Amino acid sequence: MSAPAAAQALADPADFKRGMRQLAASVSIITAQQGAGRRAGLTATAVTSVCADPPTLLVCVNRSSQTFPLMREAGRFCVNLLAAEHSDVAARFADAALHGESKFAHGAWHAGENGAPRLHAATAAFECATLSLSEVGTHGIFVAAVTRIHVAPGRAPLLHFDGALTTLPMVSQAPARA
Amino acid sequence: MSAPAAAQALADPADFKRGMRQLAASVSIITAQQGAGRRAGLTATAVTSVCADPPTLLVCVNRSSQTFPLMREAGRFCVNLLAAEHSDVAARFADAALHGESKFAHGAWHAGENGAPRLHAATAAFECATLSLSEVGTHGIFVAAVTRIHVAPGRAPLLHFDGALTTLPMVSQAPARA
Numbered sequence: 001m002s003a004p005a006a007a008q009a010l011a012d013p014a015d016f017k018r019g020m021r022q023l024a025a026s027v028s029i030i031t032a033q034q035g036a037g038r039r040a041g042l043t044a045t046a047v048t049s050v051c052a053d054p055p056t057l058l059v060c061v062n063r064s065s066q067t068f069p070l071m072r073e074a075g076r077f078c079v080n081l082l083a084a085e086h087s088d089v090a091a092r093f094a095d096a097a098l099h100g101e102s103k104f105a106h107g108a109w110h111a112g113e114n115g116a117p118r119l120h121a122a123t124a125a126f127e128c129a130t131l132s133l134s135e136v137g138t139h140g141i142f143v144a145a146v147t148r149i150h151v152a153p154g155r156a157p158l159l160h161f162d163g164a165l166t167t168l169p170m171v172s173q174a175p176a177r178a
Numbered sequence: 179m180s181a182p183a184a185a186q187a188l189a190d191p192a193d194f195k196r197g198m199r200q201l202a203a204s205v206s207i208i209t210a211q212q213g214a215g216r217r218a219g220l221t222a223t224a225v226t227s228v229c230a231d232p233p234t235l236l237v238c239v240n241r242s243s244q245t246f247p248l249m250r251e252a253g254r255f256c257v258n259l260l261a262a263e264h265s266d267v268a269a270r271f272a273d274a275a276l277h278g279e280s281k282f283a284h285g286a287w288h289a290g291e292n293g294a295p296r297l298h299a300a301t302a303a304f305e306c307a308t309l310s311l312s313e314v315g316t317h318g319i320f321v322a323a324v325t326r327i328h329v330a331p332g333r334a335p336l337l338h339f340d341g342a343l344t345t346l347p348m349v350s351q352a353p354a355r356a
Contacts, residue, residue: 009325010233011304011325019304020227020235023302048201050315052191060227081200136228153200162331
């Protein structure tokens, strides 16, 4: 910690969580695969664009999650942005009682070019190669080069705001599925 | 750049931008002040929570912006999350023709405890002290300790999605202001 920050008192973690409830964000599934074997994934909202050229993004992942060590070891991961109709997928990947492979039981998942599982129905999927990993408190910040992008626009995004899943009203939304 | 990323071709920047249009995000104004003098701020969506304890967030800021050098020199900044009614503030701080002080001409702005300008009407304002700055391509990633938080919940957030400003339908929204 730098001297300026250490010299000032920190805010209360409970207040921080209360403030962060006001930050709305798209919901993603971040996935990784270890070699030809074990797959893991988690539901996340801490995903941002860093730079378009070269294409770079970052994600913040809890170091105690099952997915974190696979991301670190593989050096590859995939960020799958969810549409409004994927709230069940978001719930499944956020379920602490489910492990590894069982999370992938629903939805069409297949390996991207970088090996990490890609959700075919994602509104956008970013295949990533880690450039740097910084550990900050409970979390790791992965800054990554984007090696491949799949985009399927035109649908409402799944969002997280004020502790709940929600979505945007779309002017021209894709037809609802029966 | 690490060997694994360099060994793989990168995605096309235009595809990256197209993919990132699918990432919905809250709109913030990030501000900084140099000593007792010059103020600057910019409209941003690249803000994420890193860790609740100790309270830590990160922001990605274009290094060619007027705000970037002030953030770097001050070592302090403020992240102001906007409500739906602040689309004019978002437009003003995104206007490349406006400079420094003129952006603060509308809205109730005053210095936070850390000196950076705080928008009184923000849904949440995070006063920050920079812990680290990493430069990646066109942007800088500021990881920062949060020293003070102001929260005023109950309003719809201002969002950016698919190249436009939008908001969420709120179940119980605060009364509109006359």
